[in-house]
Amino acid sequence: MTSTGGPLLLLDGASLWFRAFYGIPDKITAPDGRSVNALRGFTDMVASLITKHSAARLVVCLDLDWRPKFRVDLVPSYKAHRLDTSTAAADGAEEVPDLLTPQVEMILEVLAAAGIATGGAAGLEADDVLGTLATREGTDEVVVVSGDRDLLQLVRDTPAPPVRVLYAGRGLAKAELFGPAEVSAKYGVPLANAGRAYADMATLRGDASDGLPGVAGIGDKSAATLISRFGSLEALVAAVEDPDAELAAGIRAKLRAADEYLKAAAPVVRVVCDAEVELSRPDLLPTTPADPDRLRELAAAYNAESPINRLITALGARTA
Template structure:
């Protein structure tokens, strides 16, 4: 297993909040309930994941990153199909929202209450997704190595070695089967140039498309072809330049596909790239406290929600990693 970060350095741990609590919700049965009968499967699973991730990565700083806008307008303006299949039906004149299971929505509020009482920072940026918050916090870090945890492959683009190590722990198949990615692992698994593996992964996604985000991709270009093209030309910019150059030896079929997708490629590149200069707001310091910020409230929530054991594990993780 590859090392989490540089030996002897405690990382900044950045968690993709919604990605983790959705996975917790679907991993555990709704029969897990509070004493009053409310489902708390996502709450218990999420708390356990946070505690386990803290134990695994031994961070000194932690932030749970939030979607303040799960479908940013600039992305929808560029690609109207962006996440359109996830929009819940809404009454005329009401604001659109993401389709979320009815029994998960109240659990998100419970999770926020637990994080606040525990003293764990949350982070968000007005009008932007958690991806953009994660991307910004990772890009601006200059002191500590960074571990980003998400079940969204889009975040592989933030993997880096400079100016600090940024590693992405991909949990799309669950925490037990999590995979750690640095630039070398991204390049090896997805077939992109090592020297710009993060950016190249975003461009690979641009070419092949992403049905989970409603990105159509270039018609007739799948992941294997996209990888072949990225390895040969190095970037989408060079690839497009070759497609427009009549003297290049690019196959006519590929040339035709790329030129036919010119408008899409112009519009979609800013959609697939995470924002790295967002105005991120933290709810509190990201330094992990050695003890809960409000022990009385945290204990009250643990009993009220029936997650005493999970909260105990979280408190132990705070004590082990807090300063």
């Protein structure tokens, strides 16, 4: 593929529409009374990102399985606290606000009419789609947009093209752009392998939001120090069994007690980078909507004329 001159934007769909849902009052409704706050907010996010980054390509990445079996088999607590245990969702579906669920389909309708690609991989999370598309990109710079810090493991300078993560945990207005240098500086991990080192550090410290307990007594600072000293989680685990390794007795004991957890959690934290991703359409952004009539119908039906017009303007500006 020839470079398009702009970055490939990879958006973590659920992460962003959850933030749109909670960031905009749900009193905003369609003419039929349905809430459209997430739809409006998400559409504005996409328009803003296209404009700010002069993007030429974009994929909204989807969870086809938000809690993959291989991760649950390894760490049963993985995202278990997010399960909807109501009778209506006895199959273990993710707990999603009632007013958000129907808006996801609305968002997908708007994306399709606009001509914006979505991507998913059977049995895997959006993280794995993001990881695969970012890793295999060989032409344009990649900007991954998510509120999930785990995706900082994807940053790279080499091999080219670079991969950056726009971390939007506090919303797009306060989003931070991370490359290897920024990840290394903020989290104290080695610059040479900052992305992988971040994943190793996250495995050690754990992540309550994902149901990962981490190693008891190991926090952010000590986890970063250990990974910096030994270079990788694998080297650290090997050092635990090496009596000549310079490792404090207390730390050695904590790590030895967590040996089974560490072996299981490492592949849970690391995103899949070789998934079979299916795209709804090519990732090149159109300069005009794929189906303008349908997009106008949706704008009226969902009381979303303003954000959809901003999206159309953002697409059209690429021709200037």
